[in-house]
Amino acid sequence: xxAQITRRADNWPxxxxxxxxxxxxxxxxxxxxxxxxxIMAFTNWQMTESIPLEWVGFDNFKDLLTDPRFxxxxxxxxxxxxxxxVGIAGSLFLAIILSQKLRxxxxxxxxxxxxxxxSGVALFILxxxxxxxxxxxxxxxxxxxxxxxxxxxxxxxxxxxRSWAAPLVQTMQGWNAFWTxxxxxxxxLSIAWAKPAIMFMGIWTAIGGTNMLLYLAGLSNVPxxxxxxxxxxxxGRWAMFRHVTWPQLAPTTFFIVVMSAIGGxxxxxxxxxxMTAGGPxxxxxxxxxxxxxxxxxxxQLGYASTIAWVMFVLIFAMTLVNWKFGKSAFDVxx
Amino acid sequence: xxxxxxxxFIVLCLLSIAAVATKPKREYGGRLRLILTTxxxxxxxxxxxxxxxMFPSLKLTIDPTNNDQSKIIVQTMAGIGPDIIDCYTRQQLxxxxxxxxxxxxxxMAEEAGVxxxxxxxxxxxxxxxxxxxxxxxxxxxxxxxxxxxxIFDKCGVPYPDGDWDWEEFVDVAxxxxxxxxxxxxxxxxGVMGYDLMEAIWQNGGSLFSKDGTRCTLDSPEAIxxxxxxxxxxxxxxxxxxxxxxxxxxxxxxxxxGIITLFSANRLGMIRYGRWxxxxxxxxPKLRIGACALPxxxxxxxxxxxxxxxxxxxxxxxxEAFNYLKFLASExxxxxxxxxxxxxxxxxxxxxxxxxxxxxxxxxxxxxDVFRSEMACARSVELSKFVNPYVANRIYQRYLDLMRNRxxxxxxxxxxxxxxxxxxxxEHISKFPELQVEYGRLTSGTQxxxxx
Numbered sequence: 001x002x003a004q005i006t007r008r009a010d011n012w013p014x015x016x017x018x019x020x021x022x023x024x025x026x027x028x029x030x031x032x033x034x035x036x037x038x039i040m041a042f043t044n045w046q047m048t049e050s051i052p053l054e055w056v057g058f059d060n061f062k063d064l065l066t067d068p069r070f071x072x073x074x075x076x077x078x079x080x081x082x083x084x085x086v087g088i089a090g091s092l093f094l095a096i097i098l099s100q101k102l103r104x105x106x107x108x109x110x111x112x113x114x115x116x117x118x119s120g121v122a123l124f125i126l127x128x129x130x131x132x133x134x135x136x137x138x139x140x141x142x143x144x145x146x147x148x149x150x151x152x153x154x155x156x157x158x159x160x161x162r163s164w165a166a167p168l169v170q171t172m173q174g175w176n177a178f179w180t181x182x183x184x185x186x187x188x189l190s191i192a193w194a195k196p197a198i199m200f201m202g203i204w205t206a207i208g209g210t211n212m213l214l215y216l217a218g219l220s221n222v223p224x225x226x227x228x229x230x231x232x233x234x235x236g237r238w239a240m241f242r243h244v245t246w247p248q249l250a251p252t253t254f255f256i257v258v259m260s261a262i263g264g265x266x267x268x269x270x271x272x273x274x275m276t277a278g279g280p281x282x283x284x285x286x287x288x289x290x291x292x293x294x295x296x297x298x299x300q301l302g303y304a305s306t307i308a309w310v311m312f313v314l315i316f317a318m319t320l321v322n323w324k325f326g327k328s329a330f331d332v333x334x
Numbered sequence: 335x336x337x338x339x340x341x342x343f344i345v346l347c348l349l350s351i352a353a354v355a356t357k358p359k360r361e362y363g364g365r366l367r368l369i370l371t372t373x374x375x376x377x378x379x380x381x382x383x384x385x386x387x388m389f390p391s392l393k394l395t396i397d398p399t400n401n402d403q404s405k406i407i408v409q410t411m412a413g414i415g416p417d418i419i420d421c422y423t424r425q426q427l428x429x430x431x432x433x434x435x436x437x438x439x440x441x442m443a444e445e446a447g448v449x450x451x452x453x454x455x456x457x458x459x460x461x462x463x464x465x466x467x468x469x470x471x472x473x474x475x476x477x478x479x480x481x482x483x484x485i486f487d488k489c490g491v492p493y494p495d496g497d498w499d500w501e502e503f504v505d506v507a508x509x510x511x512x513x514x515x516x517x518x519x520x521x522x523x524g525v526m527g528y529d530l531m532e533a534i535w536q537n538g539g540s541l542f543s544k545d546g547t548r549c550t551l552d553s554p555e556a557i558x559x560x561x562x563x564x565x566x567x568x569x570x571x572x573x574x575x576x577x578x579x580x581x582x583x584x585x586x587x588x589x590x591g592i593i594t595l596f597s598a599n600r601l602g603m604i605r606y607g608r609w610x611x612x613x614x615x616x617x618p619k620l621r622i623g624a625c626a627l628p629x630x631x632x633x634x635x636x637x638x639x640x641x642x643x644x645x646x647x648x649x650x651x652x653e654a655f656n657y658l659k660f661l662a663s664e665x666x667x668x669x670x671x672x673x674x675x676x677x678x679x680x681x682x683x684x685x686x687x688x689x690x691x692x693x694x695x696x697x698x699x700x701x702d703v704f705r706s707e708m709a710c711a712r713s714v715e716l717s718k719f720v721n722p723y724v725a726n727r728i729y730q731r732y733l734d735l736m737r738n739r740x741x742x743x744x745x746x747x748x749x750x751x752x753x754x755x756x757x758x759x760e761h762i763s764k765f766p767e768l769q770v771e772y773g774r775l776t777s778g779t780q781x782x783x784x785x
Contacts, residue, residue: 018339021346044764047407049434051764133577134519186577191738280576281734282727296404297723299429 037305045302060306069282070290070307076195077286081264083199087206088256092249094207095215096241109216112208124274127201131187131275139184150179188276191283198271198284211256218252219245258322265315287311362393368654371406372420372640374398377612377675384665389656403429410435410645417654420472421641424460424714425722427468430643436468437644437651439658443467446655448662452680456637459713469643470658475608475676476635476707477532479628483621485510485522485602496625496703500536500562503628507572510602524572526579527592527605529636530733533559535712536630541729545775546717549725549754551747559630560743564736576737596622607638608704611674615695624700626707637711639676677704719772720758728753 041061044054064070098109115123130136153176155169185193226244235243246253268286272278278285278293285293287307295304360367372378378396385394397416400409403426409415415435421427430436443449448470450458457471479494486493491509498506507524514521531541539555542548550556566573593613596604597620604610605627614620627635642661644654660666667678671689678684684705692698716722732750735741741749762768 014336018343021343047411048432050432132580134580189576189580189738191735191740279730279734280738281731281740293727297727298721299407299433 037308040302041305041309043302045300045305047299047301056302060303061310063303064306064310070287070310072282073285073287073290076284077265077268077288079195080199080202080268080286081261083203083206084257084260084264087203088211088253088260090203090207091209091211091256092215092253095212095219096245098212099216099219112212114208115205116209120270121274123205124201124271128188128275131197133184133186133189136187138187142184146179146182146184150176152176153179189280191280194276194280194284198268198275201271202267206260211260214252214256215249218249222248254322254326257326258319261318261322262315265311265318362395365391365393366650366653367393367395368418368650368657369395369397369416370418370420370642370657371397371401371416373401375675377669377673380673381666381669384663384669385657385660388660388663388665392653392656394657406430407433407435410647413647415645415647417645417648417650418657419643419645421469421643424641424716425726427460427641427643428463428716428722431463431468435646437646437648437654438466438468439644439655440467442652442655443470443658446659446662448658452662452682454637454679454681454708454711456708456711456713457639457679460637460639460641469641470661471679472640472642472661473609473670473676474637474639474679474708474711475704476637476711477529477605477607478624478626478635478703478707479603480596480606480610480622480624481603482596482599482601483623484599485512488512489602493623494625498628500628500630504566504570504572507566507603508570511572520571520574520578522599523574523578523601525566525603525605526573526595526601528563528566528573529605530560530563531714532605532627532634532636533563533630535634536627536632537562538631541715541725542717546719547758547772547775549717549720549751549758551729551754552751555631556751557744557747560736560747562630564743567737568739608674608676611695611698615674621697624703626703633710635707635711637708637713639679677708681705717758719768720754720761724757724761725754728757 042055042057044051044056044060094112098105098112102108130138133139153172153174155165155172159165160169185197187193187197222245226248227240230240230244266288268284269288269292272284272286272289273292276284278289288311291304291307291311294300294307374396382394382396386392400406400416401420406415406419407430410419411433419430419435421430427436439448449467450461453471454474457474460471460474461467461469479496481494483493489510489512491506494503494506503525510522510524512521513519534540534551534556537555537559539553539559540550543550567575592601592604593606593610595601596606596610597614597617614622626633642657644651644658648654662680664680664683667680667683668688670676670678671683672692672694678689683689689705690701692701717725728750732741732746732753736743736746758772762772
């Protein structure tokens with residue numbers, strides 16, 4: 001025993017040597033910048049010679065709270081986060097389907113996971129083409145749909161001459177006019193549609209992503225005897241999902257909710273940068289993008305640090321809320 | 335396992351040593367290597383070859399991977415920046431100036447004769463700040479109208495000679511707009527790429543008052559120009575709306591942007607610069623002409639150029655200054671003119687027969703328009719009282735709102751002016767000396783709108 005302890009003690013320098021590169025990397029690229037940005041959040045740092053670095057206390061924080069753009073971009077971020085629950089539900093649905101004994105299961109799982117391992121920029125460019133207002137497949141499809149639905153209202157010639165059918169013809173013409181008058185959205189070029197467009201893309205990406213894998217792992221851990229017992233008790237599919245699958249997946253769901261909320265508050269930068277450059281009229285600028293704008297376009301690095309730290313506080317608070325209420329809601333021991 | 339870790343550790347150490355050892359050295363075959371951050375366009379290698387021949391003791395190396403503004407500032411402040419930096423806009427020049435990374439070359443430039451006097455009228459504002467010279471323009475030029483002769487012939491419209499006003503321009507643009515048969519869409523549009531700021535100047539307006547203390551986008555001239563521009567899209571329908579622009583770009587198939595759309599015979603006229611010829615020369619079937627932008631109340635176009643500046647913290651500022659001398663040399667100027675990478679920075683090299691009639695491109699019989707338009711070319715407006723990026727962001731936002739038809743031109747311009755004026759107030763509150771100057775300029779007389 002003593003020899004083992006001595007041997008372990010002898011290993012300390014070697015262990016430290018191996019840990020050093022990682023630890024030094026962490027210090028240089030994570031810990032020190034984080035501390036530095038915290039200090040800078042209380043300064044007027046602008047990276048210009050003409051403005052000397054000064055300690056401004058809580059001025060940046062006060063300015064931020066009264067900055068209408070911060071609240072606008074916070075609103076944009078929150079809007080994009082509305083897609084998270086839909087994405088989670090979609091992942092669960094997909095995971096349940098892919099946990100069945102299907103032919104070509106591995107191929108399906110791989111296909112659904114592909115967007116996650118594909119370069120984000122490539123995906124965003126693809127979606128930009130899909131959203132092309134006039135030649136994109138989405139609007140082309142919608143136009144055909146509207147046209148088809150509109151043509152349902154075309155009254156046959158023999159009906160037009162019948163006076164008794166006038167109210168019916170009128171209704172059919174109204175139906176026709178309604179569908180043919182519908183205009184397809186301009187998607188990324190429209191102030192009203194740009195955010196929903198990015199949100200839909202986010203849902204699509206999230207459904208087949210890591211959340212689906214987590215749910216698949218969770219589903220494989222549900223003891224089969226629980227389903228057998230439920231079946232003996234006469235439970236249907238819905239009852240089995242509600243009383244067996246869902247409670248058993250509660251820890252997984254809790255983890256996914258927490259991580260998605262964190263990711264949602266931090267996210268939106270890459271999509272907006274590639275697809276809309278934050279436009280039109282800054283309607284797709286998120287908090288993450290605002291940090292970039294302030295820091296690297298306007299060079300107000302002190303203010304940008306403040307936004308980053310306020311964002312951290314928001315994320316931390318939201319995680320605490322999730323933790324406090326999520327534990328009981330999902331009945332999880334953490 | 336311990337041995338494996340040890341091997342990995344040693345390999346990492348060796349790789350680090352190799353990385354340090356292979357770092358480009360300043361000395362290059364007995365010559366001093368100068369680093370220039372710029373884009374890696376095909377013309378650059380030819381220009382480097384001329385420089386290397388002209389200065390045998392120096393070797394110019396470009397660094398396109400570190401050509402980002404933020405990177406340049408951070409690297410320069412950390413003492414590892416390039417020797418020479420290409421600025422792509424006047425705003426960028428001012429940003430570098432405020433970051434304190436620009437070398438003052440006033441005396442060296444005077445001694446070498448590399449001064450604004452040898453260049454175009456608007457060049458001075460693009461190399462001088464607060465009365466001191468910080469660089470030299472590399473390839474200036476104006477924006478003009480390029481037109482597609484085939485579309486003009488198809489529509490039976492005579493080629494424009496550039497002596498036209500807004501009304502005549504709109505009339506031509508409308509006649510060039512062709513509906514696609516059996517479709518809601520247009521086969522061609524009359525015009526694309528007209529710039530609001532240029533329209534404002536042409537209508538007698540400006541972005542800022544002459545003293546820079548006030549944004550004047552709410553002036554009747556600016557509002558009138560915005561209305562005229564929106565009418566091109568939404569009333570006369572001779573310019574594509576944002577969605578139509580994107581649709582056309584995608585339908586072009588082999589690339590996006592106005593330059594490829596023009597090549598694809600989708601546009602009758604575009605507002606563009608001489609550098610467009612670099613692409614269009616590759617298409618022998620494309621028949622184009624060029625003329626001046628139309629006048630509103632007056633003639634105006636934008637002076638566009640890169641500006642080369644030197645890093646104050648470079649240990650080789652004097653050696654790097656040779657690059658500015660090179661920009662003023664005959665060989666470089668001829669290379670710019672011949673390659674159509676806009677126009678030579680030294681005026682006299684554009685007043686040659688070689689510039690007017692490039693023997694390699696005899697079809698380019700319109701080169702005179704580029705130099706004649708330089709007389710009314712203006713630099714992008716800046717105010718020392720507001721961060722140019724903040725002002726530009728606000729301007730762009732309201733332009734978006736206008737093009738999305740969320741706001742009428744009058745509402746958008748008024749709101750933009752109000753917001754930029756608020757940004758001016760906020761900006762000067764951080765600088766006591768600016769506050770004093772602002773107070774001095776605004777006290778008593780009302781600042782006048784600039785022309």
